[in-house]
Amino acid sequence: MELGKDSTLATGLRKVTSVKGISSSKHWSMKENLIEKLLLAFTLLSSILIFFIIFFVISRGFPVLQASGIHFLTTGGWDKQFTTAWLAGAKQNVATFGALPLISGTFYTTLGALLVAVPFGLGCAIFLTEMCPAWLRKPLESAVRLLAAIPSVIYGLIGLIVIVPFIARNFISNEMALKMIKICALDGTSLLAGIIVLSMMIGPVFITLSSDALMAVPRRYKEASIALGVSHWRTITRVMLPVARKGIMTGAILATGRAIGEAIALSMVAGSVANLPSPAHGLVFFLEPVRTLASTIVDNAEGMGVVSCESALFACGSLLLLSSVMLSVLARLVSSRVSREVR
């Protein structure tokens, strides 16, 4: 059977004789349009979600923020305020709160974790890309990926079973505890425990992004430097790290975001008291319990049934949301700005 253009089968496939709009094709393009509209609807839903979350969280937190004003950021007393508001129930819809201890808790834990994770993480990233012997590379990469995959509750568990008692036994003496008894109880859950656990959690993310950035440095830069007789170490610090700046900074920003938002692990190991540790206490500073904005929400979650308490928690949530939005914006700025310079 010669499949010439005139056979019946051929005509069946070539329903059309002209290329202008044919009814069969109109129905066809209606279906195409419908599908495109459907996909658009889902996409719109995504963008609505983003706006709605931001709007909702901030508007629910607004009553407390408005009532407390700047005092929200500058004064403390959260625990007492929260309990009072909770007991008052629906009788009192708005109350003032002072979240300074929470904000400082977030600040200190994040700062501490970054001070630990960034140097060690960068060192590990440099090791991984530049100095690691071949047989060690795979295990180390897998180790980093493993650490990144461990859920936060397990870090919290390990911290609670290992690190907290360790701190309690070795760093906290009875006299110390007695001295501090009026301010807070020293039982091992502390700023120090929080910093240790948090740095283990944000380290892997930072290591991965930094080593990606270092591996992306074009070989010719490194070769040119070595060929000029510059030592390996100086090549790394003077040539490669500057070129990898963008990725490393992005990694640090992402790590910061992770640290600020961590709720579960810190609620387990950093303490459940809204305490404001004071550097005036000396080294005990590190051993005092703290609570962050995020872990407060976890610890005080039962307050969600009471309007004033719920508003307070959403106020914390608003601060968290704002900080994560700012960090995202910062990360984008870094990406676009630094790349122009490097070129």
Place this chain on the structure above:
Amino acid sequence: MQAAKNSCKIKVDNLSAWYGSYHVLEDVYMEIYPRSITGLIGPSGCGKSTFLRCLNRLNDLIKSFRSEGAVDFEGENIYERDVDVVLVRRKIGMVFQQPNPFPMSVYDNVAFGVREHNRQVKKIDLDEIVKQSLERANLWDEVKDKLNHSGLSLSGGQQQRLCIARVLAVMPEVILLDEPCSSLDPVSTAKIEELLLQLKNSYTVVVVTHNLGQARRVSDYLGFFLNGKLVEYDTAFGVINNPREKSTGDYLAGNFG
């Protein structure tokens, strides 16, 4: 080499085109005749590939592309508003420079277009169409035992013939080829050229090529592009032996490339 001048398959009328502000084609006028091979030659960047892609509106995919003028296919301008571009591309098929079979089996590659255009096609008819398309592409003997193998497992030359079979399966009237042999070895190239000479008996073929020898070997008509303008267009014999323009002669002589 006298073709019926009264029935031209495609008439390009004052076609101009821009990529953004870059003027890539300027006032091209060309008549393409059925059952013949029209070759398009010219140095790199002269606009011949852009011109080819205008013939099946594939340039629509490029956001900064803009065109003026008409491309009449059997009397109807394909650039008019109510034209269904998908139908246009069924009738005017294209084969690309780099062979690009789908990541599917040989059979599915050829059957793909057929299945899409006619959902109710019966398996037995489909088998026949696939076989005939592969035969027409001079590929059947080499793949008849390998129909279930991936299209990507064939050699470069075979992949290109597979792409031709894929186009033949949807039964177009015009086949456009954009430098189809530039990534192939001489043996595969010869096979494709032989195939083109067979295909011209049933289809209208337009080939862009940078290989002057190939242009000489296969073309009935030849169009020479330079800097976005169609400098010369006549029968292949005429262009090669009696070029009217100096630049045509220079290009053919290899004075510039």
Place this chain on the structure above:
Amino acid sequence: MANINRNLTGHAACWFSGVLTLTICLSIIVFLIIKGANVISWQFLTENPQPSLQEALSGGILIPIIGTILLVGLGTLFAFPWALATAIYLSEYGGDNQWVNSLRAGIDVLAGVPTIVFAIFGLAIFTHPGLSYFSTMVEGVANAKAFGRSFLVSAFTMAMMVLPFVTKSMEEAIRAVPQTYKEAAYAIGISKWRTIYKVVLPAATTGIITGIILGVGRIAGDTAIVWLCLGGSMSMTGPQPWWIPQNWLDTMQNTGSTLTSYVYYSSPAGEGNSPNKAFGAGLVLIIIILALNSLVDYLGKFTRVKEG
């Protein structure tokens, strides 16, 4: 001379960091295995948790395991079509205009929001009477409004949390499909949607599946949303027996537990009754997550081999 010293210290510091990281990882794994493996037994995996102050009598983790599976399944069910549709639209139809680019930026921003914020958002939203279908009124404090917690609530919240992440992953996979496949399809007269459906999506399948698996991993490992939106109850609180098909909907409208909430609950931070069992559950959780990650790696290799 000073340079050599600097070199040496630099190298030493890096070696130290690398070895330290490796040591920490190994210690954690070994510790988890030692603590957890003791507890894991067939009985442990198939018994339900029992309320008891004594660890030995506190049962196993069957319900938490099922809870995790249920939550992951529902969450993925809600998130997958949404993410896929958004990814397809952004990469194939969206083009390059202001709105699409700011939407992408918005998705990036959403990806950075801490899960605890999603948790209170979800919890508060589903308190609305209009959404009361999704949970049964469980608890109310005197003079306060009741709020709904359930598997459905948690699953929706999880879906929202994981959406940006999965969408980005899928969009990357779709964009990675070579342009030339699309051109080939267009050139034989295939319409846009059919090209996407029959050529682009099949080619992007492994990448899309990778996105889903990564999403699954995040849902399985998250505690904040579970703790807030599912509560800390150890057993399914719907009508019993919870596993018969008639009760499925009710079970989903009620609370229960997952591996993550079980770990939190059993640790000294929760009730603290069975810290050892917490390790057992933790080990099971990590094994599941590692299995998922290995699957992702395997699929990654599979794609590379296929494209030769």
